[in-house]
Amino acid sequence: MSRKPTEDLLSALEQIVGPNGALRPGPDQEPYLTEWRDKYRGATPLIVRPATTQEVSRVLKLTYAANVAVVPQGGNTGLVGGQIPDPAGHEILISLDRMTRIGAIDVANNTLTVEGGAVLADIQKAAAEHDRLFPLSLASEGSARIGGLLSTNAGGTNVLRYGNAREQVLGLEVVLPDGTVWDGLRGLRKDNTGYDLKDLFIGAEGTLGIITGAVLKLQSMPRDYVAAFVGLRSPSAAIDLLARARSSFDQALSCFELIPRRGLDFVLQSFTDLKDPLDAPHPWYVLVELSSTESPGTLAPRLEEFLGAGVEEGRVENAVVAQSDGQRQSFWQLRERLSEAQKPFGGSIKHDISLPASQISDFLNRANQMVEQACPGIRPVPFGHLGDGNLHYNLTQPEGMDKQAFLDQWPQISRIVHDLVHEMGGSISAEHGLGQLKRDEIKHYKSDIEIDLMRRIKYAVDPKGLMNPGKVL
Ligand SMILES: Cc1cc2nc3c(=O)[nH]c(=O)nc-3n(C[C@H](O)[C@H](O)[C@H](O)COP(=O)(O)OP(=O)(O)OC[C@H]3O[C@@H](n4cnc5c(N)ncnc54)[C@H](O)[C@@H]3O)c2cc1C
Known part of the structure; x- marks a missing residue:
């Protein structure tokens, strides 16, 4: 059970990261506490912005000993509220926005080592300067950071050819909830020495540890x-x-x-x-x-x-x-x-689903009919990465309807959409993760054994439940 941080703890954390690395409540905290869709708003007594892995480790050692919960944040572009702290204001937000270093490229090994807060667009640029491609690409690439991208196993527009974020990484450095540093920064394409630990942290949405570094796989630059x-x-x-x-x-x-x-x-x-x-x-x-x-x-x-x-x-x-x-x-x-273009047309209820590509047409026919029945005049705007069977099945409100009255229907409408996706063998979160938005929803669709295994892994790595609580599970 997590506790409210004491003033002594807050001062000790401030000392670790220095005056440039700590933000108390006030206007400077704003950009970290609201998110792109304006759906979640959090509060925190302190944002810490460590500059090194050692600082992250020292911060976590103190929060762990004090039973205080933490929320990791990268570029704050996540779309399921995973990076936003609880509004009660007892969780410490740890932002990696000062850990942006891009290390030396290993051209012969086709790898690039970066810190967890490196921005995707900067990584792409660094690779291009050496005539290499880092293929992960998405509309938020000017802000999203590699720790967040890996923690959400981001997809984007190049998955069809190069795979998800998971496929772009060979090694990780992670700080565990108790402050222990796991140095797995290896650039190996073959390493069958037991469980693949890095894969545990990829897609974990910050619930198992903080990714502070990554060895990324590069590709040949297309001409x-x-x-x-x-x-x-x-x-x-x-x-x-x-x-x-x-x-x-x-x-x-x-x-x-x-x-x-x-x-x-x-x-x-x-x-x-x-x-x-x-x-x-x-x-x-x-x-x-x-x-x-x-x-x-x-x-x-x-x-x-x-x-x-x-x-x-x-x-x-x-x-x-x-x-x-x-x-x-x-x-x-x-x-x-x-x-972005949907915003002026009122509220949107959004879904991030995947299906075998062969089922997509049938899904759209059935889903459009079902949501129209539930909310006459609703305007489906399904778009996305068809090559990966991934659709953003977004639904804009009927013309003239009150925005809030429409958004209040989010749970019922999503249930209709997700039930259909499940029935047709698909996933209710293709690339955005679960965060807070789908934490409860997933219980309807994952088997008991899957949820139980996830809980057991969470307990093994984070027995006190202090790492991004209330997200995913
Ligand atoms: C306009 C727009 C377009 C987008 N397009 C796509 C798309 O095509 N495909 C796609 O997959 N996503 C897309 N997204 C969603 C988003 O950009 C991705 O989820 C991205 O991976 C989040 O990265 P971030 O650095 O902003 O992470 P954040 O939003 O800061 O955090 C996301 C999650 O990761 C955790 N986290 C962050 N940093 C760390 C870390 N260092 N260690 C451990 N956990 C961490 C957080 O706690 C949170 O749970 C889009 C978003 C926007 C706004």
Whole structure:
């Protein structure tokens, strides 16, 4: 059972991190206590911002001895409230935003060692400076930090080709709840020496320890990129195109993102500098991207031929292949602004689900009907990483409805959606994690044995339950 921190403990923690590393309640704490969706608001008597692993360890030794709970935070871009402390104000927030060092690259081993607070965009840049690719890529990459990305096992737009965050890491350094440092910073691609401990911490959402360092796996830098914006009649046409693109392009197929017309309309109305790449509207779109290490200009003719055949055979309504890197980026803007573009249209009830790609069309038909029945006029805006079977099944409120009255229906609507996902063999959290948002919801869908094993692991690593309590379990 965790305790409220005493003033003595708070002063001792401040001494460890120094005046630049501690924030008492006040306006400077604000950015750490609210989150992107404005759904959770926390409170804390102290934010500590350690500058080294040793400082993290010293902080945890004190909090552990005093039975005080802690909440790790990276870039605060998480979408399930995992990084926000309890509003009661008894938990210490530990931010890694001062641990941003990017170490030396090992070109021969294709690895890069970074501190837990390194920002994803900076890691990508450091790899690119050595002609290497760090392939993890998501719209929050300018703020999300590697400790948070690994703790949520983040996905993003390149999973189709390179896998989730879990697949991008070879070694970790973690500070355990009692302050012990586990140095697993090894850059080995083969290491069958017992349980893979790093995999315990990846996706644990800060409930088992604090990730303070990582050895990341790098890839060859593609030389050739091409993207196309494709108009389609239905999700099943998109799934058919995905299967054909896989056969035609194999490893070169790196992104395959689904966008509904309603989502594109929201983006075009919210961001007037962006333009519809196609002349006429289509019910659905996919953004397809290919990349390879071959010479620039190799992929574009192949993609044009592939899509041209689709148009001739009536499988594709229309398509445009980007003629420049600028145009390719503008296609990506249309995809990446989708979440933000929903805000002016009222409240949104959001889901992050995955299913076998073959089930997605059926799911959308059934789910749309069910939510319309539950809330007439509801506006589905399902979009996302179709290539991974991952949809953000977002539901915007009916026009003219009171926002709060709509958001109050979140539990009932989510139950309908999640029951259907479960029935169809899918997951209710594809890439965002459970955090606070889905902590109770998951109990309906995971088997008793899975929940029991998770609890036993949690107890073995964090017997006092002080590491990010109330999240995941
Ligand atoms: C616009 C936008 C787009 C997004 N797109 C995607 C997407 O495409 N794919 C995707 O997967 N996610 C996406 N996200 C969600 C989010 O960016 C990811 O979950 C990201 O991995 C969170 O990283 P962070 O550093 O911000 O972590 P935070 O939000 O700070 O924390 C997330 C969780 O990790 C824990 N944590 C943080 N740092 C550490 C650490 N060092 N050690 C242990 N635990 C830690 C926290 O306690 C919390 O439980 C998006 C978010 C936004 C705002």
